[in-house]
Amino acid sequence: MQLPIYQVDAFTDKLFGGNPAAIVPLKTWLSDELMQKIASENNLSETAFFVQSEKDQTSNRFHIRWFTPTIEVNLCGHATLATAFVIFNVLKNAEQTILFDSKSGVLKVRKDGNWLELDFPSQTIAPSEAPEGLIEGIGKQPIEIYRASDDYLLVYKSQKDIEEISPIFNTLKQVKARGVIITARAKSKRLDFVSRFFAPGSGIDEDPVTGSAHTKLVPYWANILGKNELIAEQISARKGFLKCKLAGDRVLMAGKGKLFLKGKIIV
Structure with missing residues (x-):
C-alpha cells in the first residue's frame, strides 16, 4: 500500500x-x-x-x-x-x-x-500548586502557576527568563501533564507575549510552535493586557509567529x- x-x-x-x-x-x-x-x-x-x-x-x-x-x-x-x-x-x-x-x-x-x-x-485556566518535579524540571521559579486543561502554564517576569530556561527533561517527564507552557510579556513593542512549550511526557522535549497552547495563552494575556487582539511569538530555536484574537469562547490564531x-x- x-x-x-x-x-x-x-x-x-x-x-x-x-x-x-x-x-x-x-x-x-x-x-x-x-x-x-x-x-x-x-x-x-x-x-x-x-x-x-x-x-x-x-x-x-x-x-x-x-x-x-x-x-x-x-x-x-x-x-x-x-x-x-x-x-x-x-x-x-x-x-x-x-x-x-x-x-x-x-x-x-x-x-x-x-x-x-x-x-x-478557548481553554480555561485556574491557579494551581506546583506538582512534584515541575519547578525542579523547569529550573526557575515562576511568579504564577496555572493548571490549563492537560497542561501547566507558568508565568515569568521577563522574556529573558523564558529565553534562559533549560529544562531537565527526565525530571519534567515525570510530571503528570501533556506539557508545560512558559510565558512572559514580550520585550519587543511589535509583540504582546512570548512563550515556549515542553512536552517530554508526550514524546516531545520542546515543541517549536504550539497552536493548542495558545488556546490557553490568549485568554490569559487578553485578560492581563486588556485587549482581545494579540501578537505572539513562540521563541524556540525555529521560532513561530501568530496573530491571535479572543472571540468569546473561541481563540483565532x-x-x-x-x-x-x-x-x-x-x-
Whole structure:
C-alpha cells in the first residue's frame, strides 16, 4: 500500500522555521496501531491524518487526528494549519473555509491570502500548586502557576527568563501533564507575549510552535493586557509567529505555512 505524505513548516513563511508537521491524506482510516507507527517513524512532533468527514460529504469538511511519536493527542494547532495548507494549496480546494471534525469538536480554518486562521475552542485556566518535579524540571521559579486543561502554564517576569530556561527533561517527564507552557510579556513593542512549550511526557522535549497552547495563552494575556487582539511569538530555536484574537469562547490564531516535502509512504 502506498500513501501520499507531505511535510509543512507551520506558523512561518520561511523554510526551516516554525513547526514541521507530516500530513497523510487517507480515503479510509488506517488502524490506530499503524497510524502510531507511521508517526513514530516520521519522528516529528505531530503527524496528522485526515479523511473526508462521514458527517457531511461536502468538499470542505474533513475528520482529523493527530499523533506524536508516542501518543495520539486531542488537539494540535500547527498540524491542523499544516493540513489546511495542504488542502488549500496542494490539493487545490477552492473553498475559503474548511471544517475539521476532531476529538476537540469542530475546528475551522479560514484562508485569507497567505494567512490561515485557525478557529479553536478557548481553554480555561485556574491557579494551581506546583506538582512534584515541575519547578525542579523547569529550573526557575515562576511568579504564577496555572493548571490549563492537560497542561501547566507558568508565568515569568521577563522574556529573558523564558529565553534562559533549560529544562531537565527526565525530571519534567515525570510530571503528570501533556506539557508545560512558559510565558512572559514580550520585550519587543511589535509583540504582546512570548512563550515556549515542553512536552517530554508526550514524546516531545520542546515543541517549536504550539497552536493548542495558545488556546490557553490568549485568554490569559487578553485578560492581563486588556485587549482581545494579540501578537505572539513562540521563541524556540525555529521560532513561530501568530496573530491571535479572543472571540468569546473561541481563540483565532493566524499563521502561514511553507511546503518542505511531498512523497509516498510504502506500508
